[in-house]
Amino acid sequence: MESHIILIPDYIPSSPFVVDPFPTLKKSLVQPLDSINTPLGLLNFPYQNKKTDVKLSWDWQTITISKIVDGKQVQMPFTASVEWYLKKFHQRSWHKKFIETMQKEAKGDKKSRRGQMIEVVGVDIGRLGRASLRVSGNVNINGKMVFQDQELVRSTLNQTQNTHLEFDQKQNLNIQGKIGDRITVAMDQDSERDFDWENNIRISYEGHEDDIIQKVEAGNISLSLPSTKYVTFSGKNQGLFGIKAISKFGPVDITTIASIEKTKKAQSEWEGGGQSSTQQIRDVDWIKNRYFFIHPMFRNGLDTTLNNQDGQLKSVSIPPFYPIKDGRHSLGNIVVKNFELYKSINTNDANAMTGMAYIDPLNIADTNYVDENEEGSFIRLEQGTNYYVSPDLGFIRVREMVSQDILGCTFVLADRETGAIVLEVGT
Numbered sequence: 001m002e003s004h005i006i007l008i009p010d011y012i013p014s015s016p017f018v019v020d021p022f023p024t025l026k027k028s029l030v031q032p033l034d035s036i037n038t039p040l041g042l043l044n045f046p047y048q049n050k051k052t053d054v055k056l057s058w059d060w061q062t063i064t065i066s067k068i069v070d071g072k073q074v075q076m077p078f079t080a081s082v083e084w085y086l087k088k089f090h091q092r093s094w095h096k097k098f099i100e101t102m103q104k105e106a107k108g109d110k111k112s113r114r115g116q117m118i119e120v121v122g123v124d125i126g127r128l129g130r131a132s133l134r135v136s137g138n139v140n141i142n143g144k145m146v147f148q149d150q151e152l153v154r155s156t157l158n159q160t161q162n163t164h165l166e167f168d169q170k171q172n173l174n175i176q177g178k179i180g181d182r183i184t185v186a187m188d189q190d191s192e193r194d195f196d197w198e199n200n201i202r203i204s205y206e207g208h209e210d211d212i213i214q215k216v217e218a219g220n221i222s223l224s225l226p227s228t229k230y231v232t233f234s235g236k237n238q239g240l241f242g243i244k245a246i247s248k249f250g251p252v253d254i255t256t257i258a259s260i261e262k263t264k265k266a267q268s269e270w271e272g273g274g275q276s277s278t279q280q281i282r283d284v285d286w287i288k289n290r291y292f293f294i295h296p297m298f299r300n301g302l303d304t305t306l307n308n309q310d311g312q313l314k315s316v317s318i319p320p321f322y323p324i325k326d327g328r329h330s331l332g333n334i335v336v337k338n339f340e341l342y343k344s345i346n347t348n349d350a351n352a353m354t355g356m357a358y359i360d361p362l363n364i365a366d367t368n369y370v371d372e373n374e375e376g377s378f379i380r381l382e383q384g385t386n387y388y389v390s391p392d393l394g395f396i397r398v399r400e401m402v403s404q405d406i407l408g409c410t411f412v413l414a415d416r417e418t419g420a421i422v423l424e425v426g427t
Helices: 082-103 296-300
Strands: 050-056 062-069 078-081 118-124 130-149 161-179 183-190 200-206 213-225 235-249 252-261 291-293 302-307 313-318 334-345 353-357 374-380 387-390 395-398 407-415 421-425
Touching (some): 062 082, 313 421, 334 353, 353 407
Antiparallel strands (some): 050 062, 062 078, 118 130, 130 161, 161 183, 213 235, 291 395, 302 313, 334 407, 353 374, 387 395
């Protein structure tokens, strides 16, 4: 019995008269059906019943595709080998999937797409699972042509001109490989890092839950020691290069590590040289023209008797401002009340008043201060806003430094216990 082998070419030319085995749906602007919810039957096409018939030969060598419209064949049937058809079918499917993936819009903005990795290799390895290699990062290469004219510094004729190319390459790569569901390879490399040991490479193996060996790591590893009931110290050591294994025997966890710690040591010495000097600053010179005593009696102290408004003699005892006893100033039997502070101005102000400022208001007729008494325009300052007064120690602190301005004040000295007026200064 003779056998015949039918040779079918790998490539079969296409024709509009032959059925297309891989038809593509052409987009059209024509609406072939009614666009309303309830069709009115205004559009009627003669071709209503379309049918595609696919047949395989008895030996699974050939495939035949036919198209029938209303019971009639409008094109010649397509026949090809099954191997060729499946090969072309997978190629078109892969190409279509690739185009859809590349044209698919990523969700979110650019920040959400950072860190995504591209799978460059993916292979099924049977019972071991799947092997894949994914890469993310960037590589920048910059080049420039440098032309140097060395006429002024040449030593030979050939060194007069020098033209060369300079390249600057920067890369930041993150590579992750996976073999099955247990073995993982990870590499992190950046050319801009200061030290080589900051670039990491690690190979890890993870066992199942019931395995004795739970995890094995090789490459850049770290060691973490948690605190226990008897050991209160807990530390973490990074920058190690070696092998670490984690095993489990029932309730006991064992960590084994063999590594080389990469460090960088540097030593520097400094010798200082200099001179020291001492400068003494008096307390009254620390902040000038902001603190003032109301009267010299509060600075130097006073023990005397004065006639009050009722004509009675009143003992006045004011201790000097210094020295300080036990870190505190001593207080006398006199307190300052009804204090008002005025400052001279050189401009026109509706609130200004004309007055005379005396050096010694208690002795206006004293001829020693006639030339120093000043007459002019004054404005009243607000206590708590422009200045602060200490009624017990008899001094004021102004908010702004006084340079060329004249300060004048009026106040009343009263007994600390009874409140009776002892002396009234200024009006």
